[in-house]
Amino acid sequence: MKPGSVAFIGDADTVLGFRALGVEAVVPPDPEDAARSFRELVSAGSSVIIVEEDLVEALRGEIDAVSNRPVPAVVILPGVGGSRGRGGDTIRRQILKAVGVDLMAEDA
Amino acid sequence: MAIQARATRMELLHLRKRAALARRGHKLLKDKLDELMRQFKILLSEYLGARQSLEAKLETAYREFIFARASMREESLSDALRYPGAVATVTTSTRRVMNLTLPVFDIAMTGSYINYGMFDTTPELDRSLEVYSEVLPEVVRLAGQEKAIGILAGEIDRTRRRVNALEYILIPELVEAVAAIRLKLDEMERGNLTRLMKVKKMTEQRREAADAVLKAAAGRPSTG
Numbered sequence: 347m348k349p350g351s352v353a354f355i356g357d358a359d360t361v362l363g364f365r366a367l368g369v370e371a372v373v374p375p376d377p378e379d380a381a382r383s384f385r386e387l388v389s390a391g392s393s394v395i396i397v398e399e400d401l402v403e404a405l406r407g408e409i410d411a412v413s414n415r416p417v418p419a420v421v422i423l424p425g426v427g428g429s430r431g432r433g434g435d436t437i438r439r440q441i442l443k444a445v446g447v448d449l450m451a452e453d454a
Numbered sequence: 455m456a457i458q459a460r461a462t463r464m465e466l467l468h469l470r471k472r473a474a475l476a477r478r479g480h481k482l483l484k485d486k487l488d489e490l491m492r493q494f495k496i497l498l499s500e501y502l503g504a505r506q507s508l509e510a511k512l513e514t515a516y517r518e519f520i521f522a523r524a525s526m527r528e529e530s531l532s533d534a535l536r537y538p539g540a541v542a543t544v545t546t547s548t549r550r551v552m553n554l555t556l557p558v559f560d561i562a563m564t565g566s567y568i569n570y571g572m573f574d575t576t577p578e579l580d581r582s583l584e585v586y587s588e589v590l591p592e593v594v595r596l597a598g599q600e601k602a603i604g605i606l607a608g609e610i611d612r613t614r615r616r617v618n619a620l621e622y623i624l625i626p627e628l629v630e631a632v633a634a635i636r637l638k639l640d641e642m643e644r645g646n647l648t649r650l651m652k653v654k655k656m657t658e659q660r661r662e663a664a665d666a667v668l669k670a671a672a673g674r675p676s677t678g
Binding site: 350351352359360362363364365366367368369393394396413414416417419420421423424425426428429433434437440441443444445 | 491494498501505506508509512513515516519520523531532534535538539540541542543544545546548555556557559561563564565567582583586587590593594596597598600601603604605606607608610611
């Protein structure tokens with residue numbers, strides 16, 4: 347299958363280390379810019395797009411738009427500022443919607 | 455809203471056929487839902503806890519990196535990381551679960567991430583990059599898992615809506631319409647029967663009256 351790239355959208359401190367590993371690092375100066383870079387990454391065929399937690403709200407529409415497609419996969423990870431648990435929340439909401447029961451409640 | 459149909463035998467047959475089809479569809483969809491749930495549970499059992507452990511690892515990676523950063527001058531750090539020596543590529547293959555296509559990601563890192571001189575950099579940087587390179591494949595795996603869970607969750611939701619729509623709306627409506635037509639047809643049948651009986655009685659009475667007249671005429675002696 348065709349190879350794709352990994353991209354990370356986040357602030358400079360978070361992204362820099364991953365850049366050394368060959369991850370495409372995107373540091374958007376403002377939210378609109380983040381949305382644009384996200385769309386560019388999608389159309390460029392990135393397989394995995396890592397989004398820093400703080401940008402999730404700004405990218406909500408874009409993330410939802412690709413959520414039913416097989417690629418790209420979007421992962422929400424905490425930045426250097428520490429975790430606020432938003433990544434887990436997103437997946438948890440999806441599970442709740444599907445099952446109607448919070449299956450992840452015991453390990454929260 | 456109930457289904458409006460003319461009370462004819464043809465319509466009855468047609469509606470009965472539709473009800474049977476709806477029941478079969480309902481059964482199939484319910485089976486699909488069960489299987490989706492089973493797959494979902496398998497995925498979930500693999501996934502549970504993966505994110506927490508990854509986030510913990512990521513935190514140590516960030517901490518290492520902050521140490522590395524603190525131990526170096528700003529310019530030499532950005533110089534060292536300006537041109538990445540490694541390339542991370544993700545090959546995506548797909549896996550089918552029911553009617554869904556789920557991605558399977560496989561990451562390959564080529565080249566060395568240590569692509570800078572020893573002179574300007576500190577061992578902390580090496581160490582932090584090592585931690586990063588351990589974390590990255592896990593991130594990619596998590597991406598695949600979360601994607602699969604998301605896709606499956608969406609499909610389960612959709613399928614359940616369909617099952618419920620059939621079970622609680624369409625099938626009851628069809629059954630009700632069939633029953634209504636049956637009642638009407640039966641009523642018409644009874645109406646017909648009583649009408650026939652009535653007609654028969656009337657013709658009999660008429661014939662008896664005519665017979666009586668004839669008999670009376672035959673009994674009287676002719677005066678002609």
